[in-house]
Amino acid sequence: MLWKTADFAGWGRALTARCDVARPERRRALEAILADGLVPAMGMRRSYGDAALNSGGRAIEMTRLDRLIGFDPVTGELEAEAGVQIGHLAAIFAPRGWLPPVMPGTGFATIGGCIAQDVHGKNHHHAGSFCQHVTSIRLRTAAGEVEVTPEGTPELFRATAGGLGQTGVILSAKLRLMPAKGDVMIVTERRIEGWDEHVAMLDASQASYTVGWIDATATGSALGRGILEEGETGSGLVPGRAKFRKVPFDAPRFALSAPVVRAFNQLYWRRVPENGRTVVKPIGDFFFPLDKIHDWNRLYGKGGFHQFQCVVPLAAVGELRGMLEAIAGSGLASPLAVLKRMGQGRAGHLSFPMEGYTLAVDFANREEARALVARLIGRTKDAGGRVYFAKDSLARAEDIAEMYPELNDWRAAAAEADPQGALVTDIVRRLNLRGAA
C-alpha cells in the first residue's frame, strides 16, 4: 500500500498525530507521489515534539532513500540521499579517517533531518552547526527540483537550513566531512562540584568535543554539579560496542520518580573518580550514548516526556543559573540533563545556536512539568535566548518572534518555495511559523 494510516509520535511521545505516511524506496516512487503536489517529508522522527507530525494530513518518510551517491577522498566531500543516518555515516567513514563534521546526540537522525533542524553537536564551539558544512542541497520545491547552495542561492539556503522542511523536500545533500584520526574517542571525564565551576570549566575547555552532564536534582551548594566530558578522536583498538538493548514496554511512573532519579544521579556522578579519568571509547559510545538502548523513550511511560532546551547569551549565565535552581527545586527533572557552551555558528534564519550556554533537561509529561517548562520558556525569552524546535513541544506562537528575529525573512522565502502551504506541519501550525496568511 502506498499510504499507511497510523498514529505517529515525536521522540518525546507526548505529542501524537494520525497521518497518512508513504515510504518510497525508489526515487521514481517519490516523484510519483510529489507529482500531485508537495507533501512534508520526515526522517526517523527523532525530533522530540511535533516537527515530524502532520495531523490529519500526509507525510513522506524518507528513510528508505538512503544511498550514498559520491565521495571525494581528497576534499572529504560526501553526497548522499536525505534518508542516510548520521550514525551510519560515522560507522562507514571513521575507519577511513573521516567523520560527519557535526553529529547530534543520536546517530539515528537522518541527513535531511539534520539539515531541517540545523543541528549542532558537542563540537559546536569549534565547528559550528551542521548546515555550515553543507555545500549543496537538492531540494524539490513547488517549482521543481533545484540545487540550493550557500553562494548560489543564499536566501533559499538560509531558509532551508533549520527550515523545518518548509521550503521543499530535501532529496540529497553534499556535506564536507571532517578528518578524524581514527574511529575511537579519547575521553576525559571530570567531576564538577557546582555551578560556577561547571561554567568556568566549559569556558576554559580547549577540547574538540566538550559537554557537561548536569545533575538537575542537586540543590544548594551542589547546584550545577555534574561531569565534564572532553573528547578527541584517536586511533587504537577498543572492544566493539556493547550489544544493543531494547526497552520492551512502557515503564511505570515510579521508574523515574524523584527519589529514583536522585539516587541514580548520585551514583552516576560518583562513578567518575574524584580526580577524574581518561577512557577510550568507540565513537558511537561517545556521540550517541543512548542509542545503545533502543526505544529508551519508553522509560518515561505511556504519557511520554518533554525536553526543554534553551540557549541564552553569555551575559545571561546568571539567569540560566536561576532557571536551573527552579528545575532542581521542582523535583521533576530526569537524569538526562546537559549543559554546554555554544559558539556563534548557525547557517539558517531559524537555526537554534547563538553564542552562549545551552541547557537541556527532560521531564516526564505531567501537569506540573508542563507548567514549569512554560515558565522556563518565558524566562528564556526574557533572557534574550531561544528554545530549540527539534526539542520543543510546549512553546506558544507568541514566544517565537522575539526568539527568532529573522522569522519574517524566513517566512518570505518559505512562502515563495511553497506558496500553497502544502508543507505545513504540526509544529508550524502550533507556533504559527508561516504567518497569519
Place this chain on the structure above:
Amino acid sequence: MNRTWIVLGATSAMARAFARQVATEGAALLLAGRDSDDLAALAADCTLRGARLAEAVPFDARDPSGFAAIVERALAEEGEINAAVFVGSMPAQAEIDADPSLIDGTVTDSFTGPARFLQMLASVIEERGQGTVVGVGSVAGDRGRLGNYVYGAAKAGFHTYLSGLRNRLTRAGGHVVTVKPGFVDTAMTWGLPGMFLVAAPEKVAADILKAVRKRRNVIYTPVFWALIMLIIRHIPEPIFKKMKI
C-alpha cells in the same frame, strides 16, 4: 578471498540490505534488475560502502534472452561466483481470480525465471568447484492459503527446485541456501492490515549471510517463523481447509 555476488531483483529492500552487507565485506556485486536508474544508485552506494566492484546489469525474469550476458559478465571475475535470488511478484489473489492469465507472470517471476537463470549458473559453480546460491522463497510456499495460493504455489515450486539444485551442487563443492522469510518491512507490506512481527530487511539480510557462512540448507527468518510454520504445516487438512489465515 575473491567473491562475486550476482543479486537478482536487486532493487527490493531485502536485496538492497543484502547487497550492502556483502559490499562492506569487499565482494564484487552484479546488481540485476529492471529499474536501471535505481540499480545505478545502489551500485554507487555499494561501491562507497566497500564493494570491490558494483555494476548494474539488466535482468528481467520474463526475458531469458538476457540471462547469458549476466553469467558471461560474472565469468570475467576470478574466484567464487555466488547468486542471491530476490525476485518474485505477488499480485493480489483477487486480481488473479479475475484474470487467471496473471498466473503465468507470477510463476515466471517467482519460480521458472530464476530457475532458468540458476540452471545456467549451476554449471559455472560445478566447474569452479565453489559457489553458493541463495534462493529467497517464502513461508507462503509452505502451505496453500486462501489469500495468496498462486504466489504460494510458485514459491513452493521454487523451494522444491532449490532442494534439487542443492542435491546437485553439493556434489561439486557448491551449496544452496533456501530462505523462507516471514513478514518483512518492505514496500510490499507497508501499510497492509494484519501484519505482525514484521522484520527489518537488514535483519533478514544478516540472517541470510549467517546461513551462507554456516552452510545451512533451509532457514526461516526471523527464526520464530520456523515454529509458526511447523504448526501451520501440521494442521490437518480437513481443519485447515476451513481456516482463513
